[in-house]
Amino acid sequence: DVKVTQSSRYLVKRTGEKVFLECVQDMDHENMFWYRQDPGLGLRLIYFSYDVKMKEKGDIPEGYSVSREKKERFSLILESASTNQTSMYLCASSRFSIGAETYEQYFGPGTRLTVT
Amino acid sequence: EDQVTQSPEALRLQEGESSSLNCSYTVSGLRGLFWYRQDPGKGPEFLFTLYSAGEEKEKERLKATLTKKESFLHITAPKPEDSATYLCAVRGQGAQKLVFGQGTRLTINP
Numbered sequence: 001d002v003k004v005t006q007s008s009r010y011l012v013k014r015t016g017e018k019v020f021l022e023c024v025q026d027m028d029h030e031n032m033f034w035y036r037q038d039p040g041l042g043l044r045l046i047y048f049s050y051d052v053k054m055k056e057k058g059d060i061p062e063g064y065s066v067s068r069e070k071k072e073r074f075s076l077i078l079e080s081a082s083t084n085q086t087s088m089y090l091c092a093s094s095r096f097s098i099g100a101e102t103y104e105q106y107f108g109p110g111t112r113l114t115v116t
Numbered sequence: 117e118d119q120v121t122q123s124p125e126a127l128r129l130q131e132g133e134s135s136s137l138n139c140s141y142t143v144s145g146l147r148g149l150f151w152y153r154q155d156p157g158k159g160p161e162f163l164f165t166l167y168s169a170g171e172e173k174e175k176e177r178l179k180a181t182l183t184k185k186e187s188f189l190h191i192t193a194p195k196p197e198d199s200a201t202y203l204c205a206v207r208g209q210g211a212q213k214l215v216f217g218q219g220t221r222l223t224i225n226p
Contacts, residue, residue: 004159031212042218043160043203050212058213090159094212102148102167102207105214107159 003027004108006091012114019078021111023091030096032074033105034058034066036087043090049074050096081115088112118143118208122217129194129224137189137202137220145209149187151180152203154219160203194224 007022023032033048035058045058047066055066063085067075074093078085089111095103121140129135141149148167152160164173166182173180177198179190189202201221205214 033213040218043216045213048213056213088157092159097147097207097212100147100167102165104148104150104162104165106162107152110157110159112157 004091004093004106006089006108006111008111009109010112010114012116013078013081014116015082017078017081017115019081019113019115021076021078021089021091021113023074023076023093023108024072025074025093025106026072027093027106028071029093029106030071031094031105032068033092033094034064034074034076035090035092036060036085037090037110038087046076083115086113086115118206118211118215120204120206120215120217122202122204122220124220125218126221127223129191129222131195131224131226132193134190134192134194136191137222139187139189139204139217140185141187141204141206142185143206143208143215147207147209147211149182150205150207150214151178151187151189152205154201154203156201191222194222196224196226198222199224 004025034046049068065077091108092105094105151163154160164180201219203219205216
């Protein structure tokens, strides 16, 4: 079974703190993704990566950065947390799709981040 | 721009009452349409991938179908444990990322 794990299920941070969210997958997937999910707004893509040290901006990258130093690990960084970054953060991974091939994303359990 | 719209936003059914959820999409060169189930406070769980119009896939009480413009998730004789939010997503030509709909929150009353 594919397994995607996230470092914390719940996290409470103060405004201005630097926050690290870690994600690890054990299926040797090339692609990894970070989303945030808010009521009424659905899943929104923050950043994704299709290879080590590669990153692509998603739909809402402002206020976030990412790091992928190893294939299995993808980190989301909030440089200076703000209250509007309170949300559920979801990590996902998938194989790299080429041409007509397409592969599903597998999600981690999520991290509920509260910024006070 | 690729778009996915799901309807209804919420659906409440009695146990055993069959119904369908809708996912309408516009995408440049569909490479896959995905259905996920998400329980409260958890990450989405993959259900199906559909690739081309006319394709159908089944899993227990769920059947997903695909046309050129929309997909349906049919739920037959649902049980309370089928209560969840169901998400639809598409992958377009040349893309690695998925575009998700807002989801349908399904509640099955015993």
